Amino acid sequence: MTSRLQSSLIPKFLALSIGGFLLLPMLLVVVMSFGEGTSLRFPPRAFTIDSYIVYFTSAGWMVPTLNSFIIAGASAAITLLVTTPAAFAFALFDFPGKRLVRLLIMMPLMVPFIVMALAYFFFFGQLRLLNTMVGVVIAHACLAVPIVFLIQSANLKSFDWTLVRASQACGAGHFRTFRYICLPLLRPSFLVAGLFAFITSFDETVIALFISGRAASTLPRRMFESVRQESDPVVAVVSTLLFAVVAAVAIVIAWRREAGRSRSATRDLERE
Amino acid sequence: MTQAQPFLRLDAVSKRYGGRAELAVEGVSADIREGEFVSLLGPSGSGKTTTLMMIAGFELPSEGRIMLSGSDIVGIPAHRRNFGMVFQNYALFPHMTAFENVAYPLRLRKQPSSRIDEKVKRYLDMVGLARFASRRPAELSGGQQQRVALARALVFEPTVVLMDEPLGALDKNLREQMQIEIKELQKKLGITLIYVTHDQSEAMTMSDRIAVFNNGRIEQIAAPLEIYRRPETRFVGEFVGESNMIEGRVGDATERRVETEIGEIEYGPDSAFGAGMPVFAMIRPELITLAEKLPPRNGTQLTVTRTIHFGDRVSVEGTTVGGTMLRFRASGREAAVCATGRQVNVAWRSDDVHILARGQ
Numbered sequence: 265m266t267s268r269l270q271s272s273l274i275p276k277f278l279a280l281s282i283g284g285f286l287l288l289p290m291l292l293v294v295v296m297s298f299g300e301g302t303s304l305r306f307p308p309r310a311f312t313i314d315s316y317i318v319y320f321t322s323a324g325w326m327v328p329t330l331n332s333f334i335i336a337g338a339s340a341a342i343t344l345l346v347t348t349p350a351a352f353a354f355a356l357f358d359f360p361g362k363r364l365v366r367l368l369i370m371m372p373l374m375v376p377f378i379v380m381a382l383a384y385f386f387f388f389g390q391l392r393l394l395n396t397m398v399g400v401v402i403a404h405a406c407l408a409v410p411i412v413f414l415i416q417s418a419n420l421k422s423f424d425w426t427l428v429r430a431s432q433a434c435g436a437g438h439f440r441t442f443r444y445i446c447l448p449l450l451r452p453s454f455l456v457a458g459l460f461a462f463i464t465s466f467d468e469t470v471i472a473l474f475i476s477g478r479a480a481s482t483l484p485r486r487m488f489e490s491v492r493q494e495s496d497p498v499v500a501v502v503s504t505l506l507f508a509v510v511a512a513v514a515i516v517i518a519w520r521r522e523a524g525r526s527r528s529a530t531r532d533l534e535r536e
Numbered sequence: 537m538t539q540a541q542p543f544l545r546l547d548a549v550s551k552r553y554g555g556r557a558e559l560a561v562e563g564v565s566a567d568i569r570e571g572e573f574v575s576l577l578g579p580s581g582s583g584k585t586t587t588l589m590m591i592a593g594f595e596l597p598s599e600g601r602i603m604l605s606g607s608d609i610v611g612i613p614a615h616r617r618n619f620g621m622v623f624q625n626y627a628l629f630p631h632m633t634a635f636e637n638v639a640y641p642l643r644l645r646k647q648p649s650s651r652i653d654e655k656v657k658r659y660l661d662m663v664g665l666a667r668f669a670s671r672r673p674a675e676l677s678g679g680q681q682q683r684v685a686l687a688r689a690l691v692f693e694p695t696v697v698l699m700d701e702p703l704g705a706l707d708k709n710l711r712e713q714m715q716i717e718i719k720e721l722q723k724k725l726g727i728t729l730i731y732v733t734h735d736q737s738e739a740m741t742m743s744d745r746i747a748v749f750n751n752g753r754i755e756q757i758a759a760p761l762e763i764y765r766r767p768e769t770r771f772v773g774e775f776v777g778e779s780n781m782i783e784g785r786v787g788d789a790t791e792r793r794v795e796t797e798i799g800e801i802e803y804g805p806d807s808a809f810g811a812g813m814p815v816f817a818m819i820r821p822e823l824i825t826l827a828e829k830l831p832p833r834n835g836t837q838l839t840v841t842r843t844i845h846f847g848d849r850v851s852v853e854g855t856t857v858g859g860t861m862l863r864f865r866a867s868g869r870e871a872a873v874c875a876t877g878r879q880v881n882v883a884w885r886s887d888d889v890h891i892l893a894r895g896q
């Protein structure tokens with residue numbers, strides 16, 4: 265009896281302590297974000313939402329936030345545009361040099377960030393792409409390509425390719441087969457892949473520190489500078505908001521999985 | 537039913553998959569008539585699916601031509617051939633309901649929606665699924681899914697319908713029921729149907745003609761009874777039904793006799809073989825009967841080595857003095873006579889003996 269109690273308690277205790285260990289620092293940040301005063305401190309003397317107001321009203325924070333969204337969105341779009349056709353080609357065809365091309369695609373995964381950051385710093389300097397959003401977008405897309413290519417390849421591997429033949433036998437060419445069969449069935453996993461690309465860029469700091477400059481400063485870069493120079497409590501605000509967004513996205517994804525797919529492709533087809 | 541021009545013609549079609557030494561399909565030729573039900577029958581790996589995929593347009597032949605009403609269709613992509621197709625794993629679109637699946641080929645053809653509605657309902661009704669129109673594939677049983685696939689392949693009135701082991705995933709009872717349904721639909725709608733199977737009884741009961749595949753070649757293409765009674769090769773004789781193949785040489789060709797280890801065997805009038813040719817004399821087990829006494833010809837004495845009782849009948853194996861094994865059938869009542877170790881006399885009619893060529 266005791267041993268059974270123990271065996272059911274121990275994993276629970278472990279899970280709780282690990283969860284606590286991971287969440288506790290996060291909770292501290294949440295608490296600090298509501299703290300009063302101009303520098304970070306724990307425990308706060310009083311609670312206000314002053315720092316939130318500062319964050320949402322100062323251009324010094326809003327511009328990098330917007331920059332980050334634009335850069336992450338653009339690099340996610342580029343990443344999907346590059347990796348999706350590549351993953352299809354790798355899933356469907358055998359061509360000479362396939363392994364070499366795969367190796368090239370995976371390359372950025374093997375190079376340390378700091379090495380890539382330095383390389384981009386010198387290379388983009390010559391191309392006049394330093395301190396520009398375009399430069400950061402390109403660098404971040406290169407970073408996300410291998411990861412998203414892997415995700416897209418896995419998605420396509422589990423796809424039932426006889427559906428493509430069935431669609432062709434029904435009279436649909438490649439384009440309409442992609443539009444009405446592949447896309448609706450793969451859309452959820454494409455979205456997840458896009459989300460990964462977005463987060464890869466949004467979260468990236470090292471390269472952004474080297475090449476984004478003042479003009480194209482991203483949110484992580486701004487946070488880094490803020491902590492280093494002023495220990496501004498707004499950093500805690502940003503962290504709290506990011507944490508909230510991630511939690512919300514995770515909940516929405518889990519909820520949508522539960523609800524199941526309800527869209528129908530033929531309804532799209534009918535509309536035309 | 538003779539036509540100046542065959543409907544669908546395979547002309548010396550071969551297929552070699554990239555990087556492989558051997559041919560998956562080798563010199564396959566066949567003429568298929570409009571409205572005909574042709575089965576491609578053969579063991580695993582014999583090239584049935586490959587042949588079907590070339591007809592469908594999913595694989596390019598390495599050599600040869602595929603002609604439809606006299607014109608070569610090899611260059612036409614699958615989606616422009618207007619051929620219906622049913623796959624073994626159903627291949628229904630999981631994000632569409634049964635109705636939407638069947639409507640898909642009609643929507644692609646831009647038919648007006650009132651006509652789509654009417655046709656989809658009619659075809660779902662035809663396969664007995666009118667009540668399930670709004671269900672998704674995941675909510676249908678295997679048999680129901682295959683019926684939807686059937687309706688989807690027929691609804692746009694395709695020129696030819698191709699099926700690759702469509703009943704392979706169903707249990708025996710359902711399979712037999714669907715065999716009858718497919719055959720009736722095919723006859724009623726006058727569909728030209730090419731049907732891949734490795735189940736010989738399925739091919740026998742459904743087809744107008746059977747093409748027996750072996751090692752990428754068609755060994756014989758003929759009506760089911762013709763295949764059964766007069767196989768042209770040993771492979772066909774043994775693959776379709778049970779058979780006794782007795783090695784021998786033609787003795788007197790005008791008297792139609794084969795000299796074999798178990799004596800002279802007379803054969804039917806329809807074979808043309810010269811004296812001295814190496815042949816097999818084939819006798820189906822159900823055409824060999826027990827005899828009171830040993831007949832002077834077309835019979836032999838056997839020592840029973842094994843009997844398998846099926847209730848209504850018995851399958852008996854015995855060997856002759858020379859060691860030739862023969863298999864025959866006896867009625868349930870005769871089982872006692874055929875107990876293992878007993879000596880029995882068996883006989884057959886010379887008309888039931890079929891002669892086929894034997895390689896050296």
Ligand SMILES: Nc1ncnc2c1ncn2[C@@H]1O[C@H](COP(=O)(O)OP(=O)(O)OP(=O)(O)O)[C@@H](O)[C@H]1O
Nearest residue numbers: 553554560578579580581582583584585586587734
């Ligand atoms: N995509 C492919 N690439 C390479 N070889 C293939 C391919 N598909 C089939 N083959 C080979 O071609 C030969 C014929 O295969 P096929 O699938 O046509 O046989 P089948 O008669 O349909 O067999 P089964 O009854 O098992 O379905 C086999 O030796 C097979 O290994």
Ligand SMILES: [Mg+2]
Nearest residue numbers: 584585586700
């Ligand atoms: Mg096959």
